[in-house]
Amino acid sequence: MPPTLAAKGDVGLADLETFVGQVWSPDVRLLAEDAWRCYNAGAIRACIAATWTAVTADIITKLVWLADDGDNKAVSFRNSIAAAQSKGLQRDGVRAMQSIESSLLANAVEFELIDSIGLRELERIREDRNLCVHPSLRTLDDVYEPRPEVARGHLAVALTTLLIHPPVQGRKVVSGLAAYIDDPSFVPTVPYIQATFFDRVRSATKQTIVNLAAKHAVLEIDTPGQLSAADYADRMAVALDAFAQRDRESVRAAVAKQKERFRTLDGATQLRTLGRLGDHDYFWSSVDRALATRLLGLLDAPSSVAEGQAFPRDLAAGLAVVRSRDAREGLPGLEQRFEDLPWIDRMAVVIAARPDPYFLPSVLEFIKEAWSFRTGEQAGRLLIKHAPFLTVDILATALENWCTNVQCRRASEMPEIAVRLLQHTAHLGQSRAKPFAEFLSGVQEMEEEGDYYSYPALEAALVTHGYLR
Structure with missing residues (x-):
């Protein structure tokens, strides 16, 4: 997206x-292009x-589009x-x-196409337009001669305030987000979320x-649909x-607003929130020392998991935020909890749940030991998860650790x-040929030729890729 007026001034x-x-x-784009051509030609009033x-x-x-889309309030306007x-x-x-056009800006505010600030800016365009097409409005026989920068400013305001935005009301966007999140076919596509x-x-x-x-995300409040609050x-x-x-400071401020309510939640909810948001800086900017101590206590695995008991998923997700530098700084004892x-x-539960470059040394050690x-x-399946x-x-x-163990x-x-x-290291291209070839050679030195453990399938794959003759 190009910069907006708010971003550049x-x-x-x-x-x-x-x-x-x-x-x-x-259709509106054609009219905007007309205005742009007039500006470039020096026809400022036009x-x-x-x-x-x-x-x-x-x-x-x-407004007609909103009526066609089922907005009952817009239907009367469309009929008019x-x-x-x-x-x-x-x-x-x-x-x-003319009667309809005189109330257009008020209708735009009512249907949330613009806000009160946008109303004020667009009214200036209307007033200057009246001066341009009705020269008799000016006294003393003077002709209104707007400056080029005024025309450019009006066009910029019209575009960024109204023309480039689709016909979606505020309440409709909010309800649309709720429906998208609750959709059984939900797919977490970040570009789509941002664009829509x-x-x-x-x-x-x-x-x-x-x-x-x-x-x-922070409080797990009641949901409007069938999903559980946690999901x-x-x-x-x-x-x-x-x-x-898109706007980190806005998100940071929104998360900070939930701080006091989050502080009083039960431990299970706090632990889930930690696993959900703990690798983002905007979460830790709202965590003070007292809350950090509370969260670290919730990650006390030895006292939380009895011998022989399955490792809780929420605890694993909470410990997995150790991969984040912000989390390690926010909870100074987090790394020690993970190492304990x-x-x-550590490998099959925590790291397997959240693959990350931070865990690569542990994965290599796991393969070796x-x-x-x-x-x-x-260890091999974990290596696949970390292949990217x-x-x-x-x-x-x-591969060396693998071969020798x-x-x-x-x-x-x-x-x-x-x-x-x-297959999963295709991003390395031809450069992966040497380590795989050396691995295969080392394995075949230790195993009998043609034996299953001499990796004949890997040899065939390397030949297919042109890495071996």
């Missing part, structure tokens, strides 16, 4: 041309008049437009349309949406992070895992 000519191309309606024409056409088109249009250029038709519920939404509505997402909060956390990528976990819990065929296979983070050097170290090398799943690792 001014809009350059290149930005203005870009905005003209982003007008949501093709530019201001054409800008106001684009504004009126845009508001009418949006249809009645005026049916009379054509007759005197009654012109008067009816943030990028082309007005500032006031943006803040409402961000506050709503923060409230659900709904997990999905809202995805949306909240998508919004943070038994090897199998695996003490049984079962743990060797777990591997460099050539780390891959070489992992008989519990990894001879585990029954490992030949298949080796082929999958080759």
Whole structure:
């Protein structure tokens, strides 16, 4: 997205041309292009008049669109437009349309197409348009001669305040987000969330949406649909992070508003929130020392998990935020809590749940120290999950540890895992040929030629990729 007036304080000519191309309606875009051409040709009065024409056409088109989309309040407006249009250029038709146009800005505010500030700015365009097309409004026989920067400013305001925004009301965007989050077919697609519920939404509505997402993600409040509060909060956390990528300070402020209510929640909810938001800086900016002490106590694994008891998923997610530097700084004892976990819990539960480059040293160590065929296979599956983070050097170290540890090398799943690792490291390209070839050579030196544990499937895959002859 190009910068907006709020971001730059001014809009350059290149930005203005870009905005003209982003007008949501093709028909209104033609009118905006007319205004742009008038400005470039030096026809300043014509530019201001054409800008106001684009504004009126845009508001009418949006209100009709809302009526067609099922907004009952907009239906009466659409009927008024249809009645005026049916009379054509007759005197009654012109008067009816003039009456409609005189209240367009008020209708735009009512239907949340613009806010009170936008109303004030668009009224200035209307007033200057009247001066441009009705020169008799000025006394002393002076002709109104607007300056070029006035026309450019009016066009920039019209574009950024109204013309580039789709016809979506504030309440409708909020309800749309709620329906999207509650959808059984929910897919956490960040660009879609940003484009639909943030990028082309007005500032006031943006803040409402961000506050709503923060409230659900932090507090697990009651949901409007069938999802549990915790599952709904997990999905809202995805949306909240998508919004943070656009406006981090707004999200930070929204999360901070929930601090006192979060402090009084039960431990189970606080632990889930930690796992959900703990790897984001906007969460930790609201955590003081007392709350940090509380959260660290909730991560006391030895006292939380009895011997032989399954490791709780929420506790695993909370401990997994150790991957975040913000979390490690916010909870100084977090790394020690993680290190105190038994090897199998640390690897097969915590790290497996949240693969991250931070865990690569632990994964390499796990491959090297695996003490049984079962743990060797777990180490191999964990390496697959971390394949997107591997460099050539780390891959070489992992394969060397694998080759020298008989519990990894001879585990029954490992030949298949080796082929999958080759597939999952495609991002390394040709450079992965050498470490895989050296691994295969080392394995074959230790195992009998043609034996299953000499990895014939990997050899065939390397030949197929052209890494071996």
